[in-house]
Amino acid sequence: MTPKPLQNCGKCGLCLNVCPVYKILKQEQASPRGKLQLIKAYDNNTLASSPLLKEIVSKCLMCGSCAANCPSGINHYSKFMEMRKKMAEAQGETPAIKSLIYLLGREYRLKFGAGLARTGQKFVPDSFAKTFKFGNIPLKNFPKLNSIPFRKANDEVIFPYKRQIGTVIYFTGCATNYLYEDTGFAFIEILKHMGYKIIIPKDQTCCSIPLLFHGAADKAFKNIITNINALKNHEADAVVVDCSTCGEALKNEYPRMIEKKGQDPSCANKIASKVIDSLSFIDQNFDRLEFDPNVTDKLSVTYHAPCHTRNSFGSNTLAEKLLSKLPFVNYKQASDVNECCGGGGTFFYEYPEVSKKMIDKKIKNAKAVQASIWITDCPVCRMNLSGNLDMNDRLQVLHPLTLIHSALKQI
Amino acid sequence: MLDVQVKNQLIKILGADRYLDRLEEVACYAYDAFVVEALPDAVLFPETTAEVSELLKIASRYKIPVTGRGAGTSLCGASIPIRQGIVLCLSKMDKIIEVNTRDRYIIVQPGVVNADVQKALLPFRFFYPPDPGSMNTSTIGGNIAMNAGGPRCLKYGVTIDYVLGMEVVLASGDIVRFGSRNVKDVTGYRLSSLFCGSEGTLGIITEAILKVMPMPEAVKTLMVTFDNLDNTTKAVTDIIGSGIIPVAMELMDKLTLNAIEDAANLGLDRKAEGSLLIEIDGVKEACEKEMNKVIEKVRQNGAIHIQEAKSDIEREKLWTARRSAYGVFAKLAPDIVTEDVTVPVSKVPLMIRQIIEITDKYGLKVGVLAHAGDGNMHPMIPANKEDKEEWAKVKKAFSEIFQAAARLGGTLSGEHGIGLAKAEFLPLVMNKDTIDFMKKIKQAIDPDLILNPGKFV
Numbered sequence: 001m002t003p004k005p006l007q008n009c010g011k012c013g014l015c016l017n018v019c020p021v022y023k024i025l026k027q028e029q030a031s032p033r034g035k036l037q038l039i040k041a042y043d044n045n046t047l048a049s050s051p052l053l054k055e056i057v058s059k060c061l062m063c064g065s066c067a068a069n070c071p072s073g074i075n076h077y078s079k080f081m082e083m084r085k086k087m088a089e090a091q092g093e094t095p096a097i098k099s100l101i102y103l104l105g106r107e108y109r110l111k112f113g114a115g116l117a118r119t120g121q122k123f124v125p126d127s128f129a130k131t132f133k134f135g136n137i138p139l140k141n142f143p144k145l146n147s148i149p150f151r152k153a154n155d156e157v158i159f160p161y162k163r164q165i166g167t168v169i170y171f172t173g174c175a176t177n178y179l180y181e182d183t184g185f186a187f188i189e190i191l192k193h194m195g196y197k198i199i200i201p202k203d204q205t206c207c208s209i210p211l212l213f214h215g216a217a218d219k220a221f222k223n224i225i226t227n228i229n230a231l232k233n234h235e236a237d238a239v240v241v242d243c244s245t246c247g248e249a250l251k252n253e254y255p256r257m258i259e260k261k262g263q264d265p266s267c268a269n270k271i272a273s274k275v276i277d278s279l280s281f282i283d284q285n286f287d288r289l290e291f292d293p294n295v296t297d298k299l300s301v302t303y304h305a306p307c308h309t310r311n312s313f314g315s316n317t318l319a320e321k322l323l324s325k326l327p328f329v330n331y332k333q334a335s336d337v338n339e340c341c342g343g344g345g346t347f348f349y350e351y352p353e354v355s356k357k358m359i360d361k362k363i364k365n366a367k368a369v370q371a372s373i374w375i376t377d378c379p380v381c382r383m384n385l386s387g388n389l390d391m392n393d394r395l396q397v398l399h400p401l402t403l404i405h406s407a408l409k410q411i
Numbered sequence: 412m413l414d415v416q417v418k419n420q421l422i423k424i425l426g427a428d429r430y431l432d433r434l435e436e437v438a439c440y441a442y443d444a445f446v447v448e449a450l451p452d453a454v455l456f457p458e459t460t461a462e463v464s465e466l467l468k469i470a471s472r473y474k475i476p477v478t479g480r481g482a483g484t485s486l487c488g489a490s491i492p493i494r495q496g497i498v499l500c501l502s503k504m505d506k507i508i509e510v511n512t513r514d515r516y517i518i519v520q521p522g523v524v525n526a527d528v529q530k531a532l533l534p535f536r537f538f539y540p541p542d543p544g545s546m547n548t549s550t551i552g553g554n555i556a557m558n559a560g561g562p563r564c565l566k567y568g569v570t571i572d573y574v575l576g577m578e579v580v581l582a583s584g585d586i587v588r589f590g591s592r593n594v595k596d597v598t599g600y601r602l603s604s605l606f607c608g609s610e611g612t613l614g615i616i617t618e619a620i621l622k623v624m625p626m627p628e629a630v631k632t633l634m635v636t637f638d639n640l641d642n643t644t645k646a647v648t649d650i651i652g653s654g655i656i657p658v659a660m661e662l663m664d665k666l667t668l669n670a671i672e673d674a675a676n677l678g679l680d681r682k683a684e685g686s687l688l689i690e691i692d693g694v695k696e697a698c699e700k701e702m703n704k705v706i707e708k709v710r711q712n713g714a715i716h717i718q719e720a721k722s723d724i725e726r727e728k729l730w731t732a733r734r735s736a737y738g739v740f741a742k743l744a745p746d747i748v749t750e751d752v753t754v755p756v757s758k759v760p761l762m763i764r765q766i767i768e769i770t771d772k773y774g775l776k777v778g779v780l781a782h783a784g785d786g787n788m789h790p791m792i793p794a795n796k797e798d799k800e801e802w803a804k805v806k807k808a809f810s811e812i813f814q815a816a817a818r819l820g821g822t823l824s825g826e827h828g829i830g831l832a833k834a835e836f837l838p839l840v841m842n843k844d845t846i847d848f849m850k851k852i853k854q855a856i857d858p859d860l861i862l863n864p865g866k867f868v
Contacts, residue, residue, distance in 0.1 A: 008745040008796070011444050012737075013484040017524065017547045026502040026522070027431070027439075027456070028483065034439035041438055052435045071738030072747075 061344030063307030088215025175379030487830030521552025643685030
């Protein structure tokens with residue numbers, strides 16, 4: 001079925017109460033409905049490009065909650081990305097965002113940049129690291145970069161511990177590759193434990209979503225082609241991701257972008273049909289997990305549902321179900337489990353005053369359930385949650401894969 | 412743009428961050444959920460009653476139009492600044508001041524969202540009955556100004572039935588308070604009734620004392636289909652006639668059922684001419700008994716299929732079918748218009764038939780939903796606003812629908828209000844003396860006519 005391109009915003013306002021930014025600012029221009037109105041005015045030439053217009057359009061977490069709840073079925077997500085592209089072209093980007101786009105556009109730059117940054121982290125004086133903040137997050141709370149990029153540290157093909165039951169392609173994403181290798185190693189161990197052969201295509205690169213969010217559509221498209229080429233030649237039962245944002249890109253944005261460029265979408269569609277997030281994959285294979293019988297103490301665990309897990313995969317309730325099923329977990333639901341944390345890619349850096357209000361609320365409610373572990377399956381949420389906690393909060397932020405891996409029976 | 416001298420005075424009260432007048436900002440206050448748009452000169456965000464009072468004094472002095480706004484979900488254009496001037500947005504006055512379930516009230520500022528009132532009451536097992544479709548977004552100030560209703564108002568009544576008292580700032584800046592924390596209070600005029608439903612033409616509500624209700628012990632939900640539209644509504648009147656007032660009785664016609672089924676595949680009966688979603692609440696035993704009676708009554712009226720929700724999940728599923736109707740119709744065309752004409756319950760099938768006849772005549776699609784227990788209908792017409800010819804037909808069709816409702820002894824609006832959408836049709840249901848009487852009230856309270864000008868009065 002072809003989608004109806006003409007669908008207009010009926011201005012019912014049902015997106016207001018699901019928009020994390022509107023709920024803080026309580027001003028219409030912060031809302032999805034307001035942004036659509038401005039985009040329409042800009043496209044009709046009744047509103048000119050301006051720094052303010054660019055700021056209003058960018059003041060959005062790209063969480064997708066508006067699109068997921070729109071009765072008229074409007075795809076805000078792609079409308080906002082297109083508008084961001086127009087604004088980046090008309091107004092330019094800040095130096096910080098420009099360098100991010102520069103890095104993400106080429107894998108070798110990213111590798112080189114990460115190396116430099118790691119060296120930098122070693123040499124930053126402690127006094128500076130303690131007081132300097134990146135957005136809301138004190139520098140000292142930033143994750144340490146992986147000493148070797150995750151994909152370099154692993155073979156391209158990894159065989160299971162037991163009889164092989166299938167093959168998966170692992171799209172690692174930048175966060176696991178450069179920042180959170182624990183997620184990646186845990187996932188590999190879990191997959192080996194289940195009996196899957198794992199292929200980690202070496203020439204994969206940034207999924208392109210950060211580039212699309214910042215309007216760099218041409219650079220994004222190059223990454224998309226690189227990734228499709230990297231993935232298409234391997235035969236596998238599934239393409240697994242540990243980051244829902246990468247997953248959303250592979251599943252929805254790649255076929256859409258390829259089609260928009262008038263190219264043959266069959267490879268993108270084939271990949272898209274196999275994409276699955278790590279938690280859904282584990283849930284489908286739950287019976288293959290054997291837990292260490294010596295782990296008898298129960299950990300009290302709470303969860304933060306990333307917006308992209310909720311809106312792109314609908315697997316947020318699945319995460320909670322999965323956590324409740326784990327024999328070593330005492331799951332405690334926070335009252336605002338489904339609320340956005342304010343991380344949103346680079347949102348926490350660009351709009352710290354809005355982001356701070358969201359994260360403070362999240363921390364308050366997570367502490368209220370008295371859990372010791374805070375689980376979340378998005379690297380930006382993880383950075384934002386852990387970056388805003390301090391030592392006294394006695395709450396450790398982990399990816400669910402790391403938690404599950406920690407209790408597996410040794411084979 | 413407002414005169415720079417006026418602008419400076421307003422900014423002196425609010426500070427620059429709560430005064431918006433750049434095009435990129437005010438463009439987002441030109442609309443609500445109705446189809447007309449008009450740009451305001453400035454948007455102001457007061458945070459206290461004193462600020463509202465100061466702002467209105469300035470607006471009065473310079474005779475600047477002031478249009479109140481909450482979340483901007485009005486379906487009749489009540490919050491559109493059709494004469495430009497100031498949009499006074501109360502969204503930042505969003506504090507819950509007191510929750511007191513022992514004395515059965517809650518005190519809130521106007522910008523508190525309806526759903527947040529429910530959330531605040533939930534731990535005490537109380538609720539606030541009015542439940543407009545927009546309740547997750549719309550504010551109490553707007554709900555009161557529009558006298559909002561909703562599905563469960565059949566049993567529980569509409570907003571006015573739950574307003575115990577209010578604080579209102581008049582155009583002059585005077586601050587008046589009436590009513591009290593008491594469920595019974597006949598001191599003076601019942602001014603709540605004057606301001607509730609005044610659509611922002613008489614004053615700006617800055618605080619409200621709302622009556623709240625204990626949650627019923629049990630809820631039961633049924634979905635029933637009929638092969639005949641007359642029987643569907645006869646069942647409604649029979650149920651009420653037998654002494655049972657359900658929480659809600661939601662009717663969907665054949666077209667609506669089929670459109671939902673096309674889109675969502677929920678297993679609804681495609682051949683049914685009408686369906687009813689019936690919900691009963693109360694003490695567990697009474698609920699059982701009433702449900703049996705309801706089933707008896709729908710059977711007597713030839714129900715072909717009766718499905719009772721056995722769990723909360725099943726209940727949610729039945730309601731999802733009903734709630735998805737708007738979205739399903741909204742997706743059929745680029746735009747959608749929905750109205751809320753209301754007729755005596757016994758006239759519901761006749762009204763539905765006339766709606767279908769009228770829309771057929773103009774070649775338009777229509778789906779009819781109704782809060783059947785109170786005769787409140789929602790014809791939904793999907794169309795394309797850019798298609799001038801089609802849009803003109805939509806307007807003509809609604810004009811005829813209003814006339815048909817009036818002929819059946821009905822009224823223009825059951826819950827959305829008059830605003831811009833239906834102002835011109837007022838003479839269909841009100842005589843000249845009555846309209847003049849409303850004008851006199853307006854002139855007495857707002858002599859410079861600055862509050863929400865260009866609307867129904």
